[in-house]
Amino acid sequence: MNIALNWVGLRTIVIKEIVRVLRIWVQTIVPPAITMTLYFIIFGNLIGSRIGPMDGYDYMQYIAPGLIMMSVITNSYGNVVSSFFGAKFARHVEEMLVSPMSNATIILGHVAGGVIRGLLVGALVTVIALFFTELRIEHPLVTFSMVLLSSTVFALAGFINAMFARKFDDISIIPTFVLTPLTYLGGVFYSISLLPEFWQKVSLANPILYMVNAFRYGILGTSDITITHAYVIVLLFVAILFSTCMLLMNRGVGIRG
């Protein structure tokens, strides 16, 4: 593999993705900022003030890391799925497919684009959160590594969704019927210790629970799960999803006749 060629190719895709995110900022940056502001006002301020403390933190403080992680996850996923499917739909994905770039470069470029948008929106939501509550980062390394790994997981998942998608409906099915329920049930708004034992065990099968809790641990220092488990699960997902992306690209699923 020509490393210099693929490095330039990777940078090109990343720059293209950043330009795309910034060009359509009204679609990519503003909506999550508005949604999260509403979450903070309604769940944090209005309802949260009646809920009382959760795991020793006031409710607004407790949900802030979860909301930040939720915005990172949905935007990382959404960026890759819409960008890559859009390229497939308009057929300009062929620009990359005829080029000598490796399949790994094409995947990594789009995943990096998704991660960058996720982090950008996450940073914006963090700033919004600071208007409503005080946040101190207890474990910066855990915080940053977990947000980076989680956004990578969902960017890879978005890539797989885009490869299988044949029409625009197909790129909204997974976010609507899988991603959103898993995120809401992934401990964003509550501690699983509030659930009956059976549902606590069921919740442990939800990978988003580990991401949200590890991220919350990074910021607040509290978590429902063991942090090591979170890293193992997230790294496992990265490996499995990246391998799946490579397999699909090598087979040309949905992109080569």
Added chain:
Amino acid sequence: MHALSIRDLRKTYPNGVEALKGIDFTVDAGDFYALLGPNGAGKTTAIGIICSLTQKSSGSVEIFGHSIDRELEAAKSCLGLVPQEVNLNLFDTVLNIVVNQAGYYGIPRRLAHERAEKYLTALRLWDKRSEPARNLSGGMKRRLMIARALIHEPKLLILDEPTAGVDIEIRRSMWEFMREINRAGTTIILTTHYLEEAESLCRHVAIIDEGTIIENASMSSVLRKLQREVFVLSLRDAVSEAPQLDGFEVTRIDECELEVAIDAGKDLNRLFAALSAQGISVISLRNKANRLEEMFMGLVEGKQATRPGAAA
């Protein structure tokens, strides 16, 4: 050296359609090669396989000696493609589209900008560099696809109907541009439905029909095989009916135009002498259709006529 070498290339789609039934052909480096055939003949499938956009069922493809099975990266580096259908990111600017394409081939951004200026200027698009591609006319989009395909200066350029839907003035300027890049050393494979275009530009021609190559030779030898040509004669004075000329098949188109079918090798002077003898004066003469078109129709229709059950 062969720019392209294809051996026993086959493609059967999952729905059972056999698009290529084992085609073989080679294109010499520096050639201007026409790949012709009716719609659905298998041209675009063949091009898709050469460019790795379509997976072959079997056979081999080598681009400048690099096998697409074993040295895909090297093979792709030699290749530029102008596809049949517009496949531009319509929301991106003209300049970004070509500069990004250069990046996919490992060309650093500064050099990419220099080349973008060179090719966009040559294709009369430099003034539009900041426009999103969706604002361009159909002809401009086609020229942008050519600039995009040339940005990494490929040794082999495949043009899949590059002038479809382009007005005659732009088409002729594109022909001149293609001739220039071919003279500069780029091997070109052209598919087109404008056979005049292929006859005017190409030195070799392969005709593909129903997944098989039915003709593959130099343009001049293909045209020499033409058994019969049809001419349209414009007359000085009106005629009420087609004149009877011994040895020529004459049809009256209208009062001032005749159509004459002449077998290959027949002396045209005899035709004019016979017309003069009947007091008919010819003021101009032209081929009814372009010669390659006649050859093409003869081959494709001839193949259809020999197909079982075609007589009915």
